Amino acid sequence: MLEIRGLAASINDKPILKGIDLTVPEGEIHAIMGPNGSGKSTLAYVLSGREEFDVTGGSASFNGVDLLAMEPEERAAAGVFLAFQAPIELPGVNNANFLRTALNAIRRARGESELDAVQFLKLARSEAKRLAMPEDMLKRNVNVGFSGGEKKRNEVLQMAILRPRLAILDETDSGLDIDALKIVADGVNALRAPDFSALVITHHQRLLDHLVPDRVHVLAHGRIIRSGGPDLARELEKSGYAQVVAEAA
Amino acid sequence: MPVVTETLDTVQSVTQSGYKWGFETHIEMDLAPKGLNEDIIRLISDRKQEPAWLLDWRLKAYAAWLKMEEPHWARVDHPKIDYQDLHYYAAPKKKQGPKSLDEVDPELLRTYEKLGIPLKERAILAGVDPGDAEEAARTPVAVDAVFDSVSVATTFRETLSKAGVIFCPISEAVRDYPDLVQQYLGSVVPVADNFYAALNSAVFTDGSFVFIPKGVRCPMELSTYFRINARSTGQFERTLIVAEEGSYVSYLEGCTAPMRDENQLHAAVVELVALDDAQIKYSTVQNWYPGDAEGRGGIYNFVTKRGACRGARSKISWTQVETGSAITWKYPSCVLQGEDSVGEFYSVAVTNNHQQADTGTKMIHLGRGSRSTIVSKGISAGHSNNTYRGLVRIAPQAAGARNFTQCDSLLIGDQCGAHTVPYIESRNRTAKVEHEATTSKIAEDQLFYCRQRGLSEEDAVGLIVNGFCKDVLKELPMEFAVEAQKLLAVSLEGSVG
Ligand SMILES: Nc1ncnc2c1ncn2[C@@H]1O[C@H](COP(=O)(O)OP(=O)(O)OP(=O)(O)O)[C@@H](O)[C@H]1O
Numbered sequence A: 001m002l003e004i005r006g007l008a009a010s011i012n013d014k015p016i017l018k019g020i021d022l023t024v025p026e027g028e029i030h031a032i033m034g035p036n037g038s039g040k041s042t043l044a045y046v047l048s049g050r051e052e053f054d055v056t057g058g059s060a061s062f063n064g065v066d067l068l069a070m071e072p073e074e075r076a077a078a079g080v081f082l083a084f085q086a087p088i089e090l091p092g093v094n095n096a097n098f099l100r101t102a103l104n105a106i107r108r109a110r111g112e113s114e115l116d117a118v119q120f121l122k123l124a125r126s127e128a129k130r131l132a133m134p135e136d137m138l139k140r141n142v143n144v145g146f147s148g149g150e151k152k153r154n155e156v157l158q159m160a161i162l163r164p165r166l167a168i169l170d171e172t173d174s175g176l177d178i179d180a181l182k183i184v185a186d187g188v189n190a191l192r193a194p195d196f197s198a199l200v201i202t203h204h205q206r207l208l209d210h211l212v213p214d215r216v217h218v219l220a221h222g223r224i225i226r227s228g229g230p231d232l233a234r235e236l237e238k239s240g241y242a243q244v245v246a247e248a249a
Numbered sequence B: 001m002p003v004v005t006e007t008l009d010t011v012q013s014v015t016q017s018g019y020k021w022g023f024e025t026h027i028e029m030d031l032a033p034k035g036l037n038e039d040i041i042r043l044i045s046d047r048k049q050e051p052a053w054l055l056d057w058r059l060k061a062y063a064a065w066l067k068m069e070e071p072h073w074a075r076v077d078h079p080k081i082d083y084q085d086l087h088y089y090a091a092p093k094k095k096q097g098p099k100s101l102d103e104v105d106p107e108l109l110r111t112y113e114k115l116g117i118p119l120k121e122r123a124i125l126a127g128v129d130p131g132d133a134e135e136a137a138r139t140p141v142a143v144d145a146v147f148d149s150v151s152v153a154t155t156f157r158e159t160l161s162k163a164g165v166i167f168c169p170i171s172e173a174v175r176d177y178p179d180l181v182q183q184y185l186g187s188v189v190p191v192a193d194n195f196y197a198a199l200n201s202a203v204f205t206d207g208s209f210v211f212i213p214k215g216v217r218c219p220m221e222l223s224t225y226f227r228i229n230a231r232s233t234g235q236f237e238r239t240l241i242v243a244e245e246g247s248y249v250s251y252l253e254g255c256t257a258p259m260r261d262e263n264q265l266h267a268a269v270v271e272l273v274a275l276d277d278a279q280i281k282y283s284t285v286q287n288w289y290p291g292d293a294e295g296r297g298g299i300y301n302f303v304t305k306r307g308a309c310r311g312a313r314s315k316i317s318w319t320q321v322e323t324g325s326a327i328t329w330k331y332p333s334c335v336l337q338g339e340d341s342v343g344e345f346y347s348v349a350v351t352n353n354h355q356q357a358d359t360g361t362k363m364i365h366l367g368r369g370s371r372s373t374i375v376s377k378g379i380s381a382g383h384s385n386n387t388y389r390g391l392v393r394i395a396p397q398a399a400g401a402r403n404f405t406q407c408d409s410l411l412i413g414d415q416c417g418a419h420t421v422p423y424i425e426s427r428n429r430t431a432k433v434e435h436e437a438t439t440s441k442i443a444e445d446q447l448f449y450c451r452q453r454g455l456s457e458e459d460a461v462g463l464i465v466n467g468f469c470k471d472v473l474k475e476l477p478m479e480f481a482v483e484a485q486k487l488l489a490v491s492l493e494g495s496v497g
């Protein structure tokens, strides 16, 4: 279970998150929507430990452990995965090699045995196939020269291989074609389990048609101003944020 | 001294600085008195039972050296070296030269075992990690092990001699193949070429000699492993590789030294000669002790390496991974005399803490249609300084010559420096010279991305640095590429955070 209480964070002394309260029980998928610049990516970064942001108040725990006290790699080992809104390029770093290093680092941290190259390639190939990704994506350098959509799919491939317990997807649907959107949603649905939860940041109802959330939250000006069931997303799609934001103010 | 102490030393050295090759071997040494004069040179020549011509050659070099000054143009800085305060000859005591491996002092064998250098002649068939390489089976490598001033063992000599290949300590070659040595020694790097080369010519003690006859493809990788052990000694080795028409050889050198708080001088000379259609691939993994985090101790690595592409279509390729030494001053070069000859220089130079590296290459185009490629990757961390210095010279007669240079620098932290100093002199209008240079920093978002995926900060740096160096690392023979990758990570330990 992810429990966020009064979380406040700023960057360069500029407050961005101004007291977030949010609970995601185990096994649930929650969507986060909200206007551009409202702090959605910031929330994702703060939960995953990006050092640029200063946490100025509140708490965040995952399955009872204090997330905010951990290094980013410790959070990853605890099962936190962030699919980046803008995935980062690593020139010269082979995608398969990167993923295997990551997977083994996480397995080591959990006291599990490491996968050798052969075992890993078998796993990676089958996941790539399931996500309808061309195999040569594994041989290329991490995100270098990938199209926008390919980058997003690569994030989902990483998620499928690392098997997180808390997945934070930051606009992973943006830039995906219609088929890819379905494949990505299926990818997340396949991870659904009693001990898996997800925070899905999105601007589009379309993703939520395939990936039906248990709850939908609206983030505006650094606060969650409204929460509801799947219907809330549909309502927003029709009426926009202006009214919800105005009501909350 | 009991072995137990040595083991303790080793454990400490690993934890203190990450330099795990820093142990010392306790062995009885034959040490020349400190100082440099004609008598010392005569002593070296006498210990090696050298012919008169070589003693004359040394004395001539010494006379030239006395009139020379240390070069000051490199971006390196060190206290004055007292050349009279060094031992110029240090050798493990032995009755006679070892005839076979069985006669080598077991303490020495243990030293090389600890360093991971196989001195036993066995084919290693363990598969390499297929994650980095498509299951390359390990091929045996012939090793010449040089301990302080002398070669202590050379393996696989019989196999090689069946192929007609000569691979032996240069001191032995002087006795067994005097004509060959006399013909080529100093023909690429003349005795008075520069201050350190002159010094080396006067006092060189050992090193490797390689001769590949016409049309022969050397059946295995050759490698020399240099180890400085004795205190207050200089190491001056000399390597000479001659590849006759249409032959091929791949040669690798590695080096380590104990951790000491004094600086030690290493001034080697390497000469390569490639005749028509011959190819020499020379790879170096240089890991001399770099000094501690405060900049105390470490090797001064002042080395002259030059290859002559004498024949048409000959090719010389230098690949170096430089992670060690307190100061590196080194410019492996190619003199492209032959028509359509090819010179290559692939370099990774890493400096951390207070290390200084001024390294690069010279490509001298004399032959028509000669081509050269330079790929240099400099990585600086800590308070270090890393300079690429390169010269591309196209002579008037070198019509159609081409050069491509790529110089990339990567900075880790903001206390270090990267400098690129390219000199281009083109005297032929049909020649083409291209130069590209970039400087980058490891971006915070790259590190975060890796850490979010579970990598520690140091592993993340290692991965990004290896990616940065990929174009060079892929030029290394497979076995050594894997080693080099690990070495890069170790060298940069403690550079972030
Ligand atoms: N490095 C930074 N320096 C200054 N301001 C920043 C920085 N990073 C984010 N911000 C600001 O923080 C606010 C929240 O940004 P954030 O990226 O979290 O928005 P978002 O809700 O994800 O928006 P979008 O829907 O456009 O992705 C914005 O006003 C943004 O300009």
Ligand SMILES: [Mg+2]
Residues within 6 Å of the ligand: A040, A041, A042, A085, A170, A171
């Ligand atoms: Mg965003």
